[in-house]
Amino acid sequence: MSPEWVADRSSGYEAGVRGIHRSMDAAIGSPGDVGRGRLRWTRSVRSFSFALVHVLTSRRGAWVSLIIGILILLGLIGAFGRATTAASNQSAPPNSESVRVAALTGEFPDADDRTLLVVAAAPDGAELTTAQNDGLERLADALKGNADARVLGPFASDDGRAAVVQVTAAVGGDDAHAERALVDEVRGVVHGHGIDGLTLQVTGGPAFGVDVASAFDGADFTLLLVTIGIVAVLLIVTYRSPVLWLIPLLVVALADQAASKATTALGAALGLSFDTGIVSVLVFGAGTNYALLLISRYRERLVAEPDHRRALAQAWRATLPAIVASNVTVVLSLLTLVLAVIPGTRGLGLACALGLVIALAAVLLVLPPALAVCGRGVFWPFVPRVGETRDRGRVWRRVAQGVVRRPWMPLIGGLALLAVMASGLLGASLGLSQTEKFRVPSESAAGLTVLSEHFDAGQAQPFTIVTRTESQDDVAAAAEAVPGVVRVNVATTSDDGALARLSVVGESAPGTAESRALVGQLRSAVHAVPGADALVGGQGAVEVDARDGNLRDFLLIAPVILLLTFLVLTVLLRAVVAPLLLLAVNALSAIAAIGAGAWLGRALFGWDALDLQVPLLSFLFLVALGVDYTIFLVHRARTEARALGTRNGMVTALATTGGVITSAGVILAGVFAALGLLPLVTLGQISLIVGIGVLVDTLVVRTLVVPALFAVLGDRMWWPSRASAGANGSDAQESHHDVDRAPARAGA
Structure with a gap:
C-alpha cells in the first residue's frame, strides 16, 4: 500500500472513521474486548477501502478493473437480454372486491369473450x-362475417344523434396478441365501410388496452435517445470539454441497459409490473449525479496533487460516504414500496432499487478506472494544474457569505415561497377517468366520450355484480332500489350454476364523484342480502378500490420514507437536530412541488386532477432525491466545520459544492422532463412535479434555506455531537468578519 495514500488525512472517509472512533470511545469508556473488536473492524474497513481504490486507480489495476467492469455490465445485458414482463393493467389491490369479481368472472362460459x-x-x-341508419345495418352485417363474432345492433340513442353496434368475440384468455388481432380486425372492417357524414369509432375495454400498447410502441427507445441527448448536452455545458462528458455518459448508459435487462428479469421472475421508463430515468439521473460529485472532487484534488491517480483515489475516498449514503437513502425509500397494495407501485419499488444499486456499482467501480486510464488531459481544454489558485466557487461563496451574514431574510423568504407553492394543493382533486389518462388522442377515448354524451352515462362502463344463483332475484331487487341505478340485467350463470352475474347501468358518468358514491351504495345494498355473498365490480368499482388502495399506501409509506431518511441522515451526520430540520425542510419542499405541479397542470395542460399514484411516487422521488443534495452539501459542511467552524464550514461547503449540486439538479430535472414524452398523463404529471421540485430544491432550499438554518443555529445543528475540532473552530470564535474572510480552499 502506498505510504503517501496512507498519509492522506483529508479524506472524508478517514474523517468519518475518526468521528466514529471518538463517538464510540465516549460511549464505551475504557477499552476492552468490544473496543478491540471495533478497532479491528474499522481497520479492516479502512484497509479494504485503500486496497480497493488502489486496484481501481493504479496503472495496471485500472485497466484490469475497467475491462472486468465492462464485461460484467455486458454480461448482465446478454444474460437477461431476452427477458420480458407480462403487461398488467391491474390498478386495484389484489384482494379488493373488484379484483375478486374479475377473478370470479373466469368461472362463466363467456369468460374469454x-x-x-x-x-x-x-x-x-x-x-x-x-x-346513415341503413349504412349502419350494412356495417353490422359486414361485422357478422367473422364466424366467431356475435353482433347486436345498431341501437340508436334517444336523441337520434348517435348509434352503437356491439361486437362480441372470444379470444384466447388474456392473450394480448389475440385482443389486438380482434381490435385490428373490427377496425379494419369499420374503416372499410365508411358512411358519409358519420364518424365511426371503435371503443371498449380491449380497444383501450390496444391503444395504450400502441401509444407505447417505440416510446421507450425514444425516451432513451432523448434522455441520452439531454444528459450529453448538460454534461458538455457543465464540463466545457469535448471529451470528459463521454466517459460518465458511456458508463451510466451501460449501467442503464444492464439495469433495464436485470429489472425486466426480476419482474418476470416475481410477476411484477412496473413502468420501465421511470427505472431508466432514475438510473440516468442518479448515476449522473454520483459521477458529477466524484469528478468535481477529482478536479479539486488535481489542483493540489501532481499524480492524477493519487488525486483520483483521494477524491474517491472523500466522496464515498456521501455517494453511498445518498444511494442507500433512495434505495431504502424505494424498498418501502413493497408495503404497497397497488401492484404497479410495489413492482416499481423493487425494480428501481435494483437499478440504482447497479448505477452505484458502475459509478464507484467502473468510472474511476476509466478516469484513471484517461489521465489529467481528459479535462482538456481546461486542464487543472497543480498550484492553480483560481477559485471556481467564487459566485457561490459570495452567495453563501451573504446568506450566513444575514440569514433571516433568505430563511423566511425561502419558506414563504414554499408555502405559496404548496397552496396549489387547494382545490386539487385526485383520480383521472379512463379517457383522461391519455396524453395523446386515441380512438377508444374519443368513442367513449361520444357514447357518454348520447346514451345513459353509466352505460359506457356498467357495474358487474356476482352473487349466488339462488339469491339473484333478491340481489337484483336490492340493486334496482338504489337511487341512481337505471336498470339491472341478469347476464348469465357460471359453468357449475352456482353463481350468477348481473349487469348494472347507473345514471352517473364514469369517473365522477357520483359514480364512486353509487359504488358504495350498491355494495351496501347487495351486501345486506342474506346468504347472497354478492360482490360489486366493474371499471367504476376498480377506480374506487384503486383510490382506497393508493390512499392507504400514501398514509403508510410516506411516514416510513421520512423515518428511514431521518435514520440515514442521523448515522451520516452523527447528529439529531440537523437531520430533523433538514428532513422537515425537505418534506415541505416536496409538498410545495406537488402543489405547484397540480396548479400548473390545471393552468397549462388542462389536467383537472392528479392521477392516484402521482402523490406517493412524486413525494418519494422528491424526498429521496432531494436528500441527495442535502447529503452532498451537509456532509461537506461537517467536514469543513472541523477546521473552520460551522458557519465558515457551510460557506466553504456551498462554495465548493454549489456548482456540482446545481448541475446535478438541472440534469436530474432534464432527465425527468423526458418522461413527458410518454403518452400517459400520469408520467407527464410526475415529470412536471419532480422537475419543479428538483429545481426549487437545488436553487432555493440548498442555496438559501439550508445555509440560513446553519447560520442561525451554528454548532447546535450538530447536537449531541460536536463538529469543531477545537475551540478555534467553534462558533464562539466566529464573527461576520470571519465569514467574509473564509478561506477559498479549492482542495479542501
Missing part, C-alpha cells in the same frame, strides 16, 4: 338520416 362498441355520430351533432 371480449366486447367492442362501434360508436357512430355526426361531427356536427345532427340527427342520423335514414341512409
Whole structure:
C-alpha cells in the first residue's frame, strides 16, 4: 500500500472513521474486548477501502478493473437480454372486491369473450338520416362475417344523434396478441365501410388496452435517445470539454441497459409490473449525479496533487460516504414500496432499487478506472494544474457569505415561497377517468366520450355484480332500489350454476364523484342480502378500490420514507437536530412541488386532477432525491466545520459544492422532463412535479434555506455531537468578519 495514500488525512472517509472512533470511545469508556473488536473492524474497513481504490486507480489495476467492469455490465445485458414482463393493467389491490369479481368472472362460459362498441355520430351533432341508419345495418352485417363474432345492433340513442353496434368475440384468455388481432380486425372492417357524414369509432375495454400498447410502441427507445441527448448536452455545458462528458455518459448508459435487462428479469421472475421508463430515468439521473460529485472532487484534488491517480483515489475516498449514503437513502425509500397494495407501485419499488444499486456499482467501480486510464488531459481544454489558485466557487461563496451574514431574510423568504407553492394543493382533486389518462388522442377515448354524451352515462362502463344463483332475484331487487341505478340485467350463470352475474347501468358518468358514491351504495345494498355473498365490480368499482388502495399506501409509506431518511441522515451526520430540520425542510419542499405541479397542470395542460399514484411516487422521488443534495452539501459542511467552524464550514461547503449540486439538479430535472414524452398523463404529471421540485430544491432550499438554518443555529445543528475540532473552530470564535474572510480552499 502506498505510504503517501496512507498519509492522506483529508479524506472524508478517514474523517468519518475518526468521528466514529471518538463517538464510540465516549460511549464505551475504557477499552476492552468490544473496543478491540471495533478497532479491528474499522481497520479492516479502512484497509479494504485503500486496497480497493488502489486496484481501481493504479496503472495496471485500472485497466484490469475497467475491462472486468465492462464485461460484467455486458454480461448482465446478454444474460437477461431476452427477458420480458407480462403487461398488467391491474390498478386495484389484489384482494379488493373488484379484483375478486374479475377473478370470479373466469368461472362463466363467456369468460374469454371480449366486447367492442362501434360508436357512430355526426361531427356536427345532427340527427342520423335514414341512409346513415341503413349504412349502419350494412356495417353490422359486414361485422357478422367473422364466424366467431356475435353482433347486436345498431341501437340508436334517444336523441337520434348517435348509434352503437356491439361486437362480441372470444379470444384466447388474456392473450394480448389475440385482443389486438380482434381490435385490428373490427377496425379494419369499420374503416372499410365508411358512411358519409358519420364518424365511426371503435371503443371498449380491449380497444383501450390496444391503444395504450400502441401509444407505447417505440416510446421507450425514444425516451432513451432523448434522455441520452439531454444528459450529453448538460454534461458538455457543465464540463466545457469535448471529451470528459463521454466517459460518465458511456458508463451510466451501460449501467442503464444492464439495469433495464436485470429489472425486466426480476419482474418476470416475481410477476411484477412496473413502468420501465421511470427505472431508466432514475438510473440516468442518479448515476449522473454520483459521477458529477466524484469528478468535481477529482478536479479539486488535481489542483493540489501532481499524480492524477493519487488525486483520483483521494477524491474517491472523500466522496464515498456521501455517494453511498445518498444511494442507500433512495434505495431504502424505494424498498418501502413493497408495503404497497397497488401492484404497479410495489413492482416499481423493487425494480428501481435494483437499478440504482447497479448505477452505484458502475459509478464507484467502473468510472474511476476509466478516469484513471484517461489521465489529467481528459479535462482538456481546461486542464487543472497543480498550484492553480483560481477559485471556481467564487459566485457561490459570495452567495453563501451573504446568506450566513444575514440569514433571516433568505430563511423566511425561502419558506414563504414554499408555502405559496404548496397552496396549489387547494382545490386539487385526485383520480383521472379512463379517457383522461391519455396524453395523446386515441380512438377508444374519443368513442367513449361520444357514447357518454348520447346514451345513459353509466352505460359506457356498467357495474358487474356476482352473487349466488339462488339469491339473484333478491340481489337484483336490492340493486334496482338504489337511487341512481337505471336498470339491472341478469347476464348469465357460471359453468357449475352456482353463481350468477348481473349487469348494472347507473345514471352517473364514469369517473365522477357520483359514480364512486353509487359504488358504495350498491355494495351496501347487495351486501345486506342474506346468504347472497354478492360482490360489486366493474371499471367504476376498480377506480374506487384503486383510490382506497393508493390512499392507504400514501398514509403508510410516506411516514416510513421520512423515518428511514431521518435514520440515514442521523448515522451520516452523527447528529439529531440537523437531520430533523433538514428532513422537515425537505418534506415541505416536496409538498410545495406537488402543489405547484397540480396548479400548473390545471393552468397549462388542462389536467383537472392528479392521477392516484402521482402523490406517493412524486413525494418519494422528491424526498429521496432531494436528500441527495442535502447529503452532498451537509456532509461537506461537517467536514469543513472541523477546521473552520460551522458557519465558515457551510460557506466553504456551498462554495465548493454549489456548482456540482446545481448541475446535478438541472440534469436530474432534464432527465425527468423526458418522461413527458410518454403518452400517459400520469408520467407527464410526475415529470412536471419532480422537475419543479428538483429545481426549487437545488436553487432555493440548498442555496438559501439550508445555509440560513446553519447560520442561525451554528454548532447546535450538530447536537449531541460536536463538529469543531477545537475551540478555534467553534462558533464562539466566529464573527461576520470571519465569514467574509473564509478561506477559498479549492482542495479542501
